[in-house]
Amino acid sequence: MLIVAGHLVVDPAERDGYVAGCAQVVELARAAEGCLDFSITADVLDPGRVNVYERWTAEEPLLAFRGGGPSEGQQAQILDADVKRYTISAVGDP
Template sequence: MIVVSGIMEVAPADADRFTTLTRRLVDATRREPGCVDYRFAQSIERPGRFEVFEEWADQAALDAHVRAAHYRDWSRALKDLEVTQMSIVRYAAAERTVLA
Protein backbone atom coordinates (compact mmCIF):
# COMPACT_ATOMS: atom_id res chain seq x y z
CA MET A 1 0.00 0.00 0.00
CA ILE A 2 1.14 3.53 -0.79
CA VAL A 3 0.22 6.47 1.45
CA VAL A 4 0.63 10.07 0.35
CA SER A 5 0.30 12.80 2.93
CA GLY A 6 1.11 16.47 3.13
CA ILE A 7 -0.04 20.04 2.92
CA MET A 8 -0.72 22.54 0.19
CA GLU A 9 -1.16 26.24 0.83
CA VAL A 10 -2.61 28.78 -1.54
CA ALA A 11 -3.08 32.50 -1.10
CA PRO A 12 -6.28 32.97 0.94
CA ALA A 13 -7.82 34.82 -2.01
CA ASP A 14 -7.39 31.63 -4.10
CA ALA A 15 -8.84 29.21 -1.51
CA ASP A 16 -12.35 29.08 -3.01
CA ARG A 17 -11.03 28.49 -6.53
CA PHE A 18 -8.65 25.81 -5.22
CA THR A 19 -11.57 24.13 -3.45
CA THR A 20 -13.67 24.10 -6.63
CA LEU A 21 -10.83 22.69 -8.75
CA THR A 22 -9.88 20.12 -6.14
CA ARG A 23 -13.44 18.91 -5.55
CA ARG A 24 -13.59 17.82 -9.20
CA LEU A 25 -10.20 16.10 -8.84
CA VAL A 26 -11.28 14.25 -5.69
CA ASP A 27 -14.57 13.09 -7.23
CA ALA A 28 -12.82 11.68 -10.31
CA THR A 29 -9.89 10.20 -8.39
CA ARG A 30 -12.08 8.25 -5.97
CA ARG A 31 -13.42 6.30 -8.97
CA GLU A 32 -9.94 5.23 -10.09
CA PRO A 33 -8.94 1.57 -9.76
CA GLY A 34 -6.60 1.14 -6.80
CA CYS A 35 -7.71 4.29 -4.97
CA VAL A 36 -8.40 3.33 -1.35
CA ASP A 37 -8.80 6.88 0.02
CA TYR A 38 -8.29 10.35 -1.42
CA ARG A 39 -9.07 13.59 0.37
CA PHE A 40 -8.19 17.19 0.96
CA ALA A 41 -9.22 18.95 4.18
CA GLN A 42 -9.13 22.70 4.67
CA SER A 43 -7.45 23.88 7.85
CA ILE A 44 -9.66 25.68 10.36
CA GLU A 45 -6.56 27.45 11.67
CA ARG A 46 -4.97 28.81 8.49
CA PRO A 47 -6.98 30.10 5.53
CA GLY A 48 -5.67 28.64 2.30
CA ARG A 49 -4.02 25.62 3.95
CA PHE A 50 -5.19 22.18 2.81
CA GLU A 51 -4.15 18.82 4.20
CA VAL A 52 -3.77 16.01 1.67
CA PHE A 53 -4.24 12.31 2.39
CA GLU A 54 -4.19 9.48 -0.15
CA GLU A 55 -4.08 5.69 0.05
CA TRP A 56 -3.34 3.60 -3.02
CA ALA A 57 -3.41 -0.17 -3.42
CA ASP A 58 0.06 -0.08 -5.00
CA GLN A 59 2.55 2.10 -6.85
CA ALA A 60 1.03 1.20 -10.23
CA ALA A 61 -2.30 2.71 -9.13
CA LEU A 62 -0.57 5.91 -8.01
CA ASP A 63 1.40 6.06 -11.26
CA ALA A 64 -1.84 5.72 -13.25
CA HIS A 65 -3.38 8.50 -11.17
CA VAL A 66 -0.67 11.03 -12.02
CA ARG A 67 -1.13 10.17 -15.72
CA ALA A 68 -4.94 10.56 -15.56
CA ALA A 69 -6.44 13.44 -17.54
CA HIS A 70 -8.27 14.87 -14.52
CA TYR A 71 -5.04 14.99 -12.52
CA ARG A 72 -3.12 16.63 -15.36
CA ASP A 73 -5.94 19.18 -15.83
CA TRP A 74 -5.86 19.99 -12.10
CA SER A 75 -2.07 20.37 -12.14
CA ARG A 76 -2.26 22.79 -15.07
CA ALA A 77 -5.03 24.80 -13.39
CA LEU A 78 -2.87 25.22 -10.26
CA LYS A 79 -0.54 27.40 -12.33
CA ASP A 80 -3.26 30.09 -12.31
CA LEU A 81 -3.31 30.13 -8.50
CA GLU A 82 -0.79 31.43 -6.02
CA VAL A 83 0.49 28.22 -4.40
CA THR A 84 2.58 29.42 -1.47
CA GLN A 85 3.70 26.10 -0.03
CA MET A 86 3.60 22.43 -0.94
CA SER A 87 5.00 19.56 1.06
CA ILE A 88 3.86 16.09 -0.04
CA VAL A 89 5.42 12.83 1.17
CA ARG A 90 4.98 9.29 -0.17
CA TYR A 91 5.17 6.30 2.19
CA ALA A 92 5.25 2.60 1.36
CA ALA A 93 3.21 0.81 4.03
CA ALA A 94 3.65 -2.88 4.76
CA GLU A 95 0.14 -3.33 6.12
CA ARG A 96 -3.04 -1.52 6.99
CA THR A 97 -4.68 -2.20 10.34
CA VAL A 98 -7.97 -0.62 11.36
CA LEU A 99 -7.77 0.32 15.03
CA ALA A 100 -11.34 1.47 15.62
Protein backbone atom coordinates in the same frame (compact mmCIF):
# COMPACT_ATOMS: atom_id res chain seq x y z
CA MET B 1 -0.21 0.17 0.24
CA LEU B 2 0.77 3.80 -0.29
CA ILE B 3 -0.33 6.92 1.50
CA VAL B 4 0.24 10.37 0.05
CA ALA B 5 -0.25 13.04 2.70
CA GLY B 6 0.69 16.60 3.48
CA HIS B 7 -0.44 20.10 2.67
CA LEU B 8 -0.32 22.85 0.09
CA VAL B 9 -0.14 26.57 0.73
CA VAL B 10 -2.23 28.88 -1.45
CA ASP B 11 -3.32 32.51 -1.19
CA PRO B 12 -5.91 32.58 1.64
CA ALA B 13 -8.25 34.63 -0.57
CA GLU B 14 -8.14 31.88 -3.21
CA ARG B 15 -8.12 28.79 -1.00
CA ASP B 16 -11.84 27.96 -1.11
CA GLY B 17 -11.87 28.38 -4.89
CA TYR B 18 -8.80 26.15 -5.17
CA VAL B 19 -10.45 23.40 -3.10
CA ALA B 20 -13.72 23.70 -5.06
CA GLY B 21 -11.72 23.45 -8.29
CA CYS B 22 -10.32 20.12 -7.11
CA ALA B 23 -13.75 18.46 -6.76
CA GLN B 24 -13.57 16.76 -10.16
CA VAL B 25 -10.07 15.44 -9.41
CA VAL B 26 -11.30 13.97 -6.12
CA GLU B 27 -14.28 12.37 -7.86
CA LEU B 28 -12.09 10.86 -10.59
CA ALA B 29 -9.52 9.60 -8.08
CA ARG B 30 -12.12 7.92 -5.91
CA ALA B 31 -13.44 6.11 -8.99
CA ALA B 32 -9.94 5.07 -10.12
CA GLU B 33 -8.81 1.48 -9.79
CA GLY B 34 -6.60 1.09 -6.72
CA CYS B 35 -7.77 4.24 -4.93
CA LEU B 36 -8.91 3.50 -1.38
CA ASP B 37 -9.36 7.13 -0.26
CA PHE B 38 -8.67 10.59 -1.65
CA SER B 39 -9.37 14.03 -0.18
CA ILE B 40 -8.33 17.63 -0.73
CA THR B 41 -9.72 19.82 2.04
CA ALA B 42 -9.50 23.30 3.50
CA ASP B 43 -7.69 23.43 6.84
CA VAL B 44 -9.92 24.55 9.72
CA LEU B 45 -7.25 26.77 11.33
CA ASP B 46 -4.95 28.09 8.59
CA PRO B 47 -6.77 30.05 5.84
CA GLY B 48 -4.01 29.38 3.30
CA ARG B 49 -3.56 25.67 3.93
CA VAL B 50 -5.05 22.84 1.86
CA ASN B 51 -4.73 19.33 3.32
CA VAL B 52 -4.04 16.40 1.00
CA TYR B 53 -4.68 12.74 1.83
CA GLU B 54 -4.60 9.79 -0.56
CA ARG B 55 -4.54 6.04 0.06
CA TRP B 56 -3.72 3.62 -2.78
CA THR B 57 -3.40 -0.16 -3.02
CA ALA B 58 -0.05 0.07 -4.86
CA GLU B 59 2.24 2.41 -6.78
CA GLU B 60 1.05 1.37 -10.26
CA PRO B 61 -2.53 2.63 -9.87
CA LEU B 62 -1.26 5.83 -8.23
CA LEU B 63 1.08 6.53 -11.14
CA ALA B 64 -1.58 5.64 -13.71
CA PHE B 65 -3.98 8.13 -12.13
CA ARG B 66 -1.43 10.83 -11.41
CA GLY B 67 -0.35 11.32 -15.02
CA GLY B 68 1.08 14.83 -15.34
CA GLY B 69 -0.04 15.98 -11.89
CA PRO B 70 -1.95 19.21 -11.18
CA SER B 71 -3.14 21.34 -14.09
CA GLU B 72 -1.10 24.45 -14.93
CA GLY B 73 -3.79 26.63 -13.34
CA GLN B 74 -3.74 24.67 -10.10
CA GLN B 75 0.05 24.53 -10.07
CA ALA B 76 0.25 28.32 -10.46
CA GLN B 77 -1.89 28.79 -7.33
CA ILE B 78 0.38 26.65 -5.12
CA LEU B 79 2.79 28.88 -3.20
CA ASP B 80 4.41 26.05 -1.23
CA ALA B 81 3.89 22.35 -0.66
CA ASP B 82 4.88 19.63 1.77
CA VAL B 83 3.38 16.40 0.45
CA LYS B 84 5.10 13.04 0.86
CA ARG B 85 4.47 9.47 -0.29
CA TYR B 86 4.64 6.78 2.40
CA THR B 87 4.98 3.06 1.72
CA ILE B 88 3.02 1.08 4.31
CA SER B 89 4.30 -2.38 5.21
CA ALA B 90 1.54 -3.44 7.61
CA VAL B 91 -2.01 -2.41 8.44
CA GLY B 92 -4.03 -3.21 11.56
CA ASP B 93 -7.03 -2.02 13.47
CA PRO B 94 -6.44 0.78 16.00
